[in-house]
Amino acid sequence: xxxxxxxxxxxxxxxxxxxxxxxxxxxxxxxxxxxxxxxxxxxxxxxxxxxxxxxxxxxxxxxxxxxxxxxxxxxxxxxxxxxxxxxxxxxxxxxxxxxxxxxxxxxxxxxxxxxxxxxxxxxxxxxxxxxxxxxxxxxxxxxxxxxxxxxxxxxxxxxxxxxxxxxxxxxxxxxxxxxxxxxxxxxxxxxxxxxxxxxxxxxxxxxxxxxxxxxxxxxxxxxxxxxxxxxxxxxxxxxxxxxxxxxxxxxxxxxxxxxxxxxxxxxxxxxxxxxxxxxxxxxxxxxxxxxxxxxxxxxxxxxxxxxxxxxxxxxxx
Amino acid sequence: xxxxxxxxxxxxxxxxxxxxxxxxxxxxxxxxxxxxxxxxxxxxxxxxxxxxxxxxxxxxxxxxxxxxxxxxxxxxxxxxxxxxxxxxxxxxxxxxxxxxxxxxxxxxxxxxxxxxxxxxxxxxxxxxxxxxxxxxxxxxxxxxxxxxxxxxxxxxxx
Numbered sequence: 031x032x033x034x035x036x037x038x039x040x041x042x043x044x045x046x047x048x049x050x051x052x053x054x055x056x057x058x059x060x061x062x063x064x065x066x067x068x069x070x071x072x073x074x075x076x077x078x079x080x081x082x083x084x085x086x087x088x089x090x091x092x093x094x095x096x097x098x099x100x101x102x103x104x105x106x107x108x109x110x111x112x113x114x115x116x117x118x119x120x121x122x123x124x125x126x127x128x129x130x131x132x133x134x135x136x137x138x139x140x141x142x143x144x145x146x147x148x149x150x151x152x153x154x155x156x157x158x159x160x161x162x163x164x165x166x167x168x169x170x171x172x173x174x175x176x177x178x179x180x181x182x183x184x185x186x187x188x189x190x191x192x193x194x195x196x197x198x199x200x201x202x203x204x205x206x207x208x209x210x211x212x213x214x215x216x217x218x219x220x221x222x223x224x225x226x227x228x229x230x231x232x233x234x235x236x237x238x239x240x241x242x243x244x245x246x247x248x249x250x251x252x253x254x255x256x257x258x259x260x261x262x263x264x265x266x267x268x269x270x271x272x273x274x275x276x277x278x279x280x281x282x283x284x285x286x287x288x289x290x291x292x293x294x295x296x297x298x299x300x301x302x303x304x305x306x307x308x309x310x311x312x313x314x315x316x317x318x319x320x321x322x323x324x325x326x327x328x329x330x331x332x333x334x335x336x337x338x339x340x341x342x343x344x345x346x347x
Numbered sequence: 348x349x350x351x352x353x354x355x356x357x358x359x360x361x362x363x364x365x366x367x368x369x370x371x372x373x374x375x376x377x378x379x380x381x382x383x384x385x386x387x388x389x390x391x392x393x394x395x396x397x398x399x400x401x402x403x404x405x406x407x408x409x410x411x412x413x414x415x416x417x418x419x420x421x422x423x424x425x426x427x428x429x430x431x432x433x434x435x436x437x438x439x440x441x442x443x444x445x446x447x448x449x450x451x452x453x454x455x456x457x458x459x460x461x462x463x464x465x466x467x468x469x470x471x472x473x474x475x476x477x478x479x480x481x482x483x484x485x486x487x488x489x490x491x492x493x494x495x496x497x498x499x500x501x502x503x504x505x
Contacts (some may be wrong), residue, residue: 058426076417084368162371162373
């Protein structure tokens with residue numbers, strides 16, 4: 031059934047070993063240079079531009095299918111969609127009414143504490159390209175890259191909450207590592223009481239873990255987990271997920287807390303790249319030092335804005 | 348000295364491109380782990396079928412493009428693919444007279460070696476992937492080898 035041609039069956043391929051060694055040494059050299067000296071950024075960027083047509087060619091039939099399905103959706107479906115969107119917009123507007131006042135208050139409180147946890151300043155929408163980069167790592171390719179100002183470590187959100195961060199930037203595309211990747215961690219806090227901890231991915235898109243909470247920590251099922259903004263990478267206060275399960279084993283010192291992500295990690299098609307306000311990126315230690323000396327009791331009394339609700343007429347600087 | 352073997356670079360390049368596209372084609376997560384390394388199988392096929400047409404160069408370039416597309420350390424797939432393609436070339440005379448089952452088993456061994464080199468470089472560069480499912484690809488690859496080799500030989504015999 032599988033018949034190979036016999037035309038060259040007579041002779042050995044001369045110099046197979048030599049060529050094999052040469053190519054292998056070349057590959058090893060690439061690995062070492064790329065890993066140790068990081069000199070290959072430009073080459074990689076150039077190669078990625080060459081690979082872009084392949085990526086687009088693979089992704090475009092799926093995008094075409096999405097487009098086709100949208101463009102042939104019936105009048106009734108469109109009308110139902112419109113009604114639903116209008117209802118959602120109404121609810122969102124109700125919620126927004128108090129938002130500006132609250133944000134101003136939060137700004138004042140933050141200024142009081144000189145907390146440099148950062149506000150989102152600018153957004154850019156990117157589309158996920160329909161490609162499987164790696165079956166074993168939770169990453170997606172997005173059609174925005176260095177050309178659009180995307181940078182490594184940038185926070186990425188979707189409509190539901192925090193989605194992940196940028197792991198690698200090419201000229202035209204970038205790779206976003208999902209919250210749920212087993213090598214990803216994000217500083218968070220429990221919204222109800224301001225308890226700070228770190229959410230770690232599990233390799234499963236369905237849940238994250240909070241592995242560093244003690245068994246006595248005040249966390250219950252249903253708690254909203256938001257970004258704490260510590261570390262400066264992520265803007266503060268965006269939803270990461272809700273606590274789905276808390277297991278406390280009296281024999282262990284740490285509780286087993288499972289969080290269901292707020293972002294639709296497996297379904298989102300559009301992502302938002304976030305730029306933090308430049309002044310919010312200042313090193314927190316330097317920013318906090320003068321305040322601590324000026325008003326030590328206040329700084330000590332409010333370790334966390336969410337933890338200590340202030341009276342309405344809080345002093346304004 | 349001229350050989351009468353036609354140099355089939357066009358079908359080589361075309362099949363490699365198609366295999367590259369297949370290896371990044373989005374699949375539902377449940378069957379994603381069962382995806383064979385199409386590009387690797389195609390490179391093996393050409394290494395066995397016509398090593399003179401530049402089998403090792405094809406292996407190196409294919410590996411490099413996998414590195415770029417998957418965003419791993421540059422040279423990882425290139426190294427694994429080069430070594431295993433050279434081995435396949437070395438074994439090609441024996442492979443041609445093997446029964447289908449032995450061919451599949453040999454390909455399985457080659458794919459396992461390929462996967463092991465990837466695994467090793469992953470570990471050496473500091474981001475190990477210990478998921479068990481990565482060892483599934485060689486099995487699937489060995490299973491679909493007869494079909495793939497049959498289809499490819501039909502492609503260029505015409």
